[in-house]
């Protein structure tokens with residue numbers, strides 16, 4: 001009888017990629033993947049620890065898994081397992097805890113686990129000692145129309161609020177040839193768009209011998225593969241050099257969409273965050289990007305309520321963001337992470353104030369998202385079809401990272417189609433399929 005397993009994943013695209021890889025290995029080993037709500041013999045929870053809320057969500061999923069399947073085994077991995085295995089080992093529901101490195105041979109560790117063991121097994125090594133980027137290669141992407149490729153892991157920036165370097169270790173890159181091979185494999189499977197992900201993709205290649213760079217990787221993907229669309233995951237502002245802007249502006253395949261963590265627009269706050277640019281540097285960067293690619297989609301990350309953030313400092317952030325041609329904001333109230341310098345900084349800001357400031361920025365983001373989407377009405381766009389639906393109500397994603405609904409029969413997920421954008425209504429952009 002095949003064994004039923006469900007996988008729950010929290011957090012970033014890198015965690016999503018690693019879960020997709022675990023799912024693939026399980027299927028190859030004869031397991032049946034079932035949705036979380038269905039009965040399972042094994043539940044894997046791939047956790048995130050970027051905020052206190054994700055820790056709580058992880059614990060909640062673990063408890064629900066056991067309630068749903070009293071006899072199942074619960075395996076917990078991911079960043080929460082890496083930085084705080086003891087907290088998870090204290091949960092009676094948990095059978096096995098694996099670190100982010102041990103995640104790569106989870107199947108072997110799982111199958112060596114005694115099925116009747118009542119005690120929890122903790123298998124978490126020191127991630128700081130890991131130097132090579134063991135990244136699973138994925139053969140397929142069952143549920144997706146766009147594929148992710150993890151090109152890098154870890155981070156050496158140590159922003160003062162961030163727990164990720166302690167969960168993911170030092171920055172390490174996947175060999176260029178391995179990435180190219182992965183792109184070719186996905187193109188052969190009709191994936192027209194690939195998203196390059198990692199924890200700190202701007203640092204890609206610096207650790208390779210000889211050292212390489214994200215820019216040269218992008219150029220090689222464009223010249224050595226038949227990929228039609230390439231999207232960049234989140235990239236740090238001080239790693240967006242003029243050559244990279246030029247490459248995006250002149251590329252046949254790189255999507256005109258950047259997701260950039262700004263975090264704060266106030267230079268004193270940025271200094272306390274251990275981020276190495278000023279509000280003015282950021283303004284000049286955005287001006288250079290927009291000069292080269294006028295209709296680019298710009299999404300920014302922002303943290304509100306960082307320790308010591310005064311009203312004046314927050315207003316500097318608001319004023320900077322209001323002055324920039326952004327298309328969306330991802331706003332996070334500061335979340336104190338034990339073990340980070342910011343957790344012990346003086347003048348911690350009440351969560352209520354952090355949330356109020358976040359609400360102001362989110363309102364601005366909603367307004368800008370609508371304005372940016374409306375600017376495409378009347379234009380022709382190319383979309384990757386997200387899911388194919390029987391009832392001909394389709395949805396696709398543009399190169400500028402905008403979802404567009406349209407009518408179209410006989411269309412498959414992953415297809416590339418041309419649309420004329422007819423209007424923007426309560427459901428967003430609506431287009432008409434062009435022949």
Ligand code: SF4
Pocket residue numbers: 155156157158159162163164165199200236
């Ligand atoms: S760059 Fe900063 S925020 Fe991003 S993962 Fe590294 S330490 Fe965290």
